[in-house]
Amino acid sequence: MIRPNDAADLRGLDIFSGMAESNFEALLRGAYFQIFPAGVDLIVEGDPSDFLYVVLEGAVELFASWSGRETTMATVHPVSTFILAASIRDAPYLMSARTIEKCRIVLLPSSDVRAVFGQDTAFAHAVVMELSQCYRALVKATKDLKLRNSLERLANYLLRQNRRSGGSGMFELRTEKRRLASYLGMTPENLSRAFRTLEPYGVEVNGNQITLTKIDDLTILAKPSPLIDDFSR
Amino acid sequence: MIRPNDAADLRGLDIFSGMAESNFEALLRGAYFQIFPAGVDLIVEGDPSDFLYVVLEGAVELFASWSGRETTMATVHPVSTFILAASIRDAPYLMSARTIEKCRIVLLPSSDVRAVFGQDTAFAHAVVMELSQCYRALVKATKDLKLRNSLERLANYLLRQNRRSGGSGMFELRTEKRRLASYLGMTPENLSRAFRTLEPYGVEVNGNQITLTKIDDLTILAKPSPLIDDFSR
DNA sequence: TTGCAAGCTTGATTTGGATCAAGAAAGCCG
DNA sequence: CGGCTTTCTTGATCCAAATCAAGCTTGCAA
Numbered sequence: 169m170i171r172p173n174d175a176a177d178l179r180g181l182d183i184f185s186g187m188a189e190s191n192f193e194a195l196l197r198g199a200y201f202q203i204f205p206a207g208v209d210l211i212v213e214g215d216p217s218d219f220l221y222v223v224l225e226g227a228v229e230l231f232a233s234w235s236g237r238e239t240t241m242a243t244v245h246p247v248s249t250f251i252l253a254a255s256i257r258d259a260p261y262l263m264s265a266r267t268i269e270k271c272r273i274v275l276l277p278s279s280d281v282r283a284v285f286g287q288d289t290a291f292a293h294a295v296v297m298e299l300s301q302c303y304r305a306l307v308k309a310t311k312d313l314k315l316r317n318s319l320e321r322l323a324n325y326l327l328r329q330n331r332r333s334g335g336s337g338m339f340e341l342r343t344e345k346r347r348l349a350s351y352l353g354m355t356p357e358n359l360s361r362a363f364r365t366l367e368p369y370g371v372e373v374n375g376n377q378i379t380l381t382k383i384d385d386l387t388i389l390a391k392p393s394p395l396i397d398d399f400s401r
Numbered sequence: 402m403i404r405p406n407d408a409a410d411l412r413g414l415d416i417f418s419g420m421a422e423s424n425f426e427a428l429l430r431g432a433y434f435q436i437f438p439a440g441v442d443l444i445v446e447g448d449p450s451d452f453l454y455v456v457l458e459g460a461v462e463l464f465a466s467w468s469g470r471e472t473t474m475a476t477v478h479p480v481s482t483f484i485l486a487a488s489i490r491d492a493p494y495l496m497s498a499r500t501i502e503k504c505r506i507v508l509l510p511s512s513d514v515r516a517v518f519g520q521d522t523a524f525a526h527a528v529v530m531e532l533s534q535c536y537r538a539l540v541k542a543t544k545d546l547k548l549r550n551s552l553e554r555l556a557n558y559l560l561r562q563n564r565r566s567g568g569s570g571m572f573e574l575r576t577e578k579r580r581l582a583s584y585l586g587m588t589p590e591n592l593s594r595a596f597r598t599l600e601p602y603g604v605e606v607n608g609n610q611i612t613l614t615k616i617d618d619l620t621i622l623a624k625p626s627p628l629i630d631d632f633s634r
Numbered sequence: 635t636t637g638c639a640a641g642c643t644t645g646a647t648t649t650g651g652a653t654c655a656a657g658a659a660a661g662c663c664g
Numbered sequence: 665c666g667g668c669t670t671t672c673t674t675g676a677t678c679c680a681a682a683t684c685a686a687g688c689t690t691g692c693a694a
Contacts, residue, residue: 232540232547235624296532303536307465315467315470317680354682357643358680358681391467395495579671588652590651590672591651592672608660
């Protein structure tokens with residue numbers, strides 16, 4: 169069940185890389201390695217947090233619902249954990265999760281995670297780094313949402329994705345547009361219109377392929393800020 | 402400078418209550434206890450995080466700015482720390498802070514905090530609990546913002562404040578209305594109108610004094626959810 | 635290959651909330 | 665206690681974004 173490669177991928181994550189080998193093995197012993205097709209509900213918000221999840225391959229959408237409405241909170245790409253806070257606190261999940269591609273996923277029982285957390289100082293410290301990182305990412309997302317309108321959010325999103333993928337001016341959207349729209353806090357219709365509005369700023373859209381031909385102009389419009397748009401600061 | 406009462410208040414916080422006495426004393430040795438009048442800027446976003454702050458008395462507003470706009474992210478009431486994540490990571494502050502009342506505040510040098518964090522397991526664990534708590538609070542705030550309109554946000558805010566203050570149906574707004582409006586993601590004008598719209602649901606406003614006379618009706622409108630509106634879950 | 639379902643785009647219309655513009659009320663200070 | 669500033673309220677207007685309504689494209693499955 170546990171491929172050596174999978175274990176190595178896990179170990180490569182910052183959160184697991186510093187811990188004692190014996191503790192890592194203890195985590196592995198209780199772990200489930202699973203393959204899921206696209207469209208599977210992994211987590212329903214409100215459920216007790218039985219597992220800490222790690223995506224090894226594929227993509228997972230975190231979303232939330234209220235009163236018949238639904239919004240995308242984040243998309244998780246490999247290799248990365250999700251819902252760490254709920255696992256550590258033994259509190260109900262606040263977000264739901266579903267696969268949006270075929271996924272290879274590891275489930276680590278939350279009770280094991282908490283046990284190792286209590287014994288392994290390096291792991292505890294790594295958890296702090298991970299949580300503070302997630303917290304700060306969410307602060308940035310909240311600033312993005314409250315301080316910018318939808319066109320500005322899209323423009324900055326495109327600049328971020330471009331930088332993340334090497335800054336060449338060409339990259340692929342890694343999520344469906346309707347999900348991107350929800351993530352950015354707008355409707356699919358308005359995302360479509362926002363893309364057209366950005367055409368004069370050198371934004372060319374071809375399916376999922378994005379080309380930015382006037383990055384300077386787009387930057388003037390977007391006014392990106394390191395305190396909102398930088399990764400991992 | 403350090404009053405025994407202040408130290409006891411600090412020690413009473415979950416985050417400091419479990420640590421070794423010697424480490425707590427080490428933190429105190431480098432600490433600054435200060436009194437600030439209302440309206441003082443304590444932190445400007447982007448500054449290096451030299452201190453971890455603790456409010457002992459008064460109230461502090463956390464806010465963020467971008468491109469000439471400003472939004473209230475949170476109001477911190479005693480006894481509580483703020484900007485822990487930046488301190489622990491040694492990363493620049495993502496939010497600004499200003500006193501909105503006369504405040505008694507403790508400043509703990511971030512380098513001391515990080516040093517103790519590396520040595521004191523109980524403190525490290527308490528930091529994890531605090532951070533995960535803050536993270537989850539922010540997830541809830543994001544859901545509130547993305548899934549609800551402004552009237553629903555206000556209605557749920559009133560129900561939360563009512564519960565927090567004992568559920569009697571009478572309580573005081575602890576922040577100015579314009580700040581509340583910004584926190585809720587709306588303009589002061591619309592907050593004022595939203596209050597009037599809630600009159601038929603038993604919401605009576607008299608300055609900062611709120612009275613809820615039809616909590617059941619208001620609840621039907623607000624549809625509160627534990628996964629958005631419960632404290633500390 | 636065809637047929638169907640789902641996603642995307644475009645246009646027309648509506649609407650929630652912002653902005654603008656005055657007054658009214660409430661602190662605050664000399 | 666005035667006189668001043670700031671906040672709060674209320675009304676009128678405007679605008680960004682949602683909704684409604686078709687077409688159009690894409691991708692899968694029979």
